[in-house]
Amino acid sequence: MDEQTSILKNQLYAACEDACRDNPERFFSQEDLMALDVVPPKDVKKLLQIIQILTRERLFAPVHFHSGLAWRLRPEAEAAKYKHLTSEDQVLVYEIIDAAGAEGAWQQDIKKRLNLQDNALRKALKELETKRFIQQFTTVENMSKKMWIKFGMQPSARATGGPWYTDQYLDEAFIDTLQAVVVRIIKDRGSYRSTGERGARSVSPVLPKKGIIRGGQSEAAMKSKKRAADAISKDDVSRPTAPAFKARGTVRLPLPAGYTGYPTAEEITAEIVSMHIAKGQPLKTEHVQELLDILIWENRIEEVKTGDRVGYRAVRVSKQHPDMVKLDSEDFWEPRINGLTTVPCGKCPVFELCEEGGPVWAGGCEYFDKWLL
């Protein structure tokens, strides 16, 4: 390697480092490298020579790209590791694991790609592991796969399953808690909490007016309220009937049409993040969206579109418990029922066998006996 080449090599590497400061994972095609203006234009031969050297020194890692061959930069410290590899097998295996990055490499894949004997592969892996170059990990996608990753590297979210997984196990308790939190936020911001008696009986038909301070407990306000109530009962032929409110008194009421404040996925995410409930993995909007989808599938919430804004509100809000409850709890809401949920036949395990003269029938069936008691 002449001196000029050596200088060019260092310049090219430095230029690449600069170019991928924003995105360390960036690939360089031959044209990209040429465009860095280090190697004299048109001197493709020189460029290829330099690339070859850099690759040999492990500073460039070749990547097979859909448009052809490209290279990824390898930091010098990383490149130096290759110097400690003592066998060809170790190098080949390490290259694959290195290239796999945070996704990791499956032992079976490595074997197939290198066409190595089991013994040889295992030996190489063992040696690399003792050198603390690589480590084994499990992916939630398939717990039985033997996966390898560079030592000290954090497996990708796909491998760990994101925030829903704790030590490779789906953390259902955590999911349920977050779901309950999401429902509470949606209820709080998309319905009105009315506390019982006074609200239940006839409240004056008076409405909040812009520009006037609301909630004034002054005597005047009280009086004017009263007067309005009198006025209406005089107007009416009969007394207003009190709607049958639940024993618990407090209920949630739906908000008027056109309400624009139903919380969006982003807003809900922000609120959860500010509550610091989510441990470990950061919670992103896409994760909250997954929870929202599930709540929609469970008929707990629904989407409300106002222009471009997609908000969420609670379904059957007046039947839901007005405060935060776990979704599985008995008094989350009054469950919906219909004829088939109340008749014993609706849940009967021998429904198909049941007929007059058959092994079971309505006339002598124990499910009915119990039900009629």
Place this chain on the structure above:
Amino acid sequence: MLVLYGQLPSRIFADLLTRGRSTVAQLAQHTSLNQRQVRHGIAVLIQLNLIFHFTDQDSGITYYDANPHAAYNLVRTGKILDMVREKYGSDAYTLVNEVLIQGHTKISDLIAAFKKVRIAEPHTVNGVSQNGHHHSNGNGVSNGTSDIKVRDEDVDTEDQAYDSLSQLIAAGILEPLTLAMYQSPQDLRSTIEQDFLANHYPTGIRGAKQTAEFDKYVREKLREFHLENTKLKNDLEFELENGAGSKRRKLTNGDTANTLTNDRVKSILLENRDTVLRVNYDKCVVELRNLKLERYVEDLIGDTTAKVYATLLDVLSRKISRCQVDRLIEVEDENDDASTGPRVTAQEIFEHLNPSIDVSVGLGMLHEDGAIDIRHAEKIRRFPPQLKGSTLKETLQEGEEIVESDDEDYDPSGEAAANFGLYGQNGSDEIKMQADDSVPIGTKRLHQMRQHLLILAESKEGFLRHCGSRDFGEWTVDFEPLMQHLKFLELDTLIENRFGRRGLRLTRILREKGKIDDKTLPSLALMKKPDVHVKMAEMEMAGFLDVQEVPRDNNRAAARTIFFWFFDLERTLQRTLDNTYKSMVRCLQRLDVERRKKASVLSVAERKDVQGMEEEKLRGDIYNEYVQFLDLEKKLLGQIGKLDDIVAVFRDF
């Protein structure tokens, strides 16, 4: 149910159901009854409108055919009577009950029967509520006063009868019976067709033009048959609507002043005293649908909104004679449908709103000012949503975006109200400031009522469509997509009840995404793979899900097979309906068995000298047993009523 009318008719009916149309001779042979008995049975069935008959003009042979729908309707008798009493009062109840017992009856006979009932029991019929539904429709005409006052004067009783009867006919609950009604719709149609061919095209029709002419003629003719019996209804309706006395009479609760209208109505009925009446189930089902929809809104939104909705439906359904479009008569959507369908204005609804409904409650107050997009809330949708496939969710909105000229199409009534400080709702316990004092109470009330309409129009289920801005807004209900939504809701209710929240979650994912393999599903549902498999297997066993195996190679090893789960919506809906029928039958079987067990007690209780005074006449222990049986019967009949609700939603509404 039919057994109520005797063994004989029920055997004949069963035979007609299984074998299809038959002659008297055939029936006699199959049922091993003699022809005289068969004729007698048939007479009863015709009287009850349970069978059609048709005489072939050439051979003179008469064929009989079962009308299974009419038979099913017997299950609804209790509900219909409850509805009639609630809405039209106890006199109407007596009249309709009489018609139901008789199957059909002449007006003069009906009036006579009414008088007899009233004289026999001066106290208002204290009918046993047959199916445990107690529905309070605040808007019914309540004849409270006449219930209490015992009027034994003949004339008064008669006037009451005419009064109620005219209302029932005008509303369409009772209708004149015409000969065409004895024929099955197919027979009626083919008779018309043959007539037309014989008179106009003895050699048969050719070409598109003649076919079109033929179709048009048949349709017109069918429509004529339908209109034939609406004259009486229209006449009465006209008198009641325009008569000065009608409104006042309603308000003063049955203190019948012999107004001009009453006389006019009575004379119309007297002129038609030989007209035969029957119960118009189509119209009754419309009324039952209104009640059911009110209950849905009560459940999904709230009871004040439900009452407003009930008022709206009541006004709207005066223009609706049946739930489902009669495909034989109506031309398939000739795009005028959207603009000419029945609609009501907020003004009309408001006029019918029962003063006892407090519309100022039931909706929440806003957390902050300016949180309402009035134009969005008041958005006018001129066209009904498109019904596409199984998932209505997205199509509802997409369908509109095509035809809508966005923002500009909104009802300005809301903005006007906002200027008075009338927008938004309260219903809270907080103290609010007084709105502009100059706004009359009535206007406030109207706008408060509108809030409930708007929230209905905004609902996912599509309870209401805000379709115009005349008179504070025009409103209509797109029943077809709405009922589709409600079918899904009932299905979901069933699935959640049987398989829990997670079972519902899984089936909904499949419904939305179609076929899914057993690897993708757990990650979408955020559930553990084994849990998913257990749930899916459970639901598959119960027939709610299907699984398809796609082997990845030829030797079909389980490990190399992909399992695709899917949810066949149509089939599941059909299955649910079938299972509902079966469950109803089982309740009836059980009731029958229980009845036989208590046969001795019941036979005593049903003796003429005991009836009505069971408590005094029966021995203590027998009386207890009798009461126990009544409870049990009530429970079973109530259950049948609830199952019938499902049938109605899935099939009839």
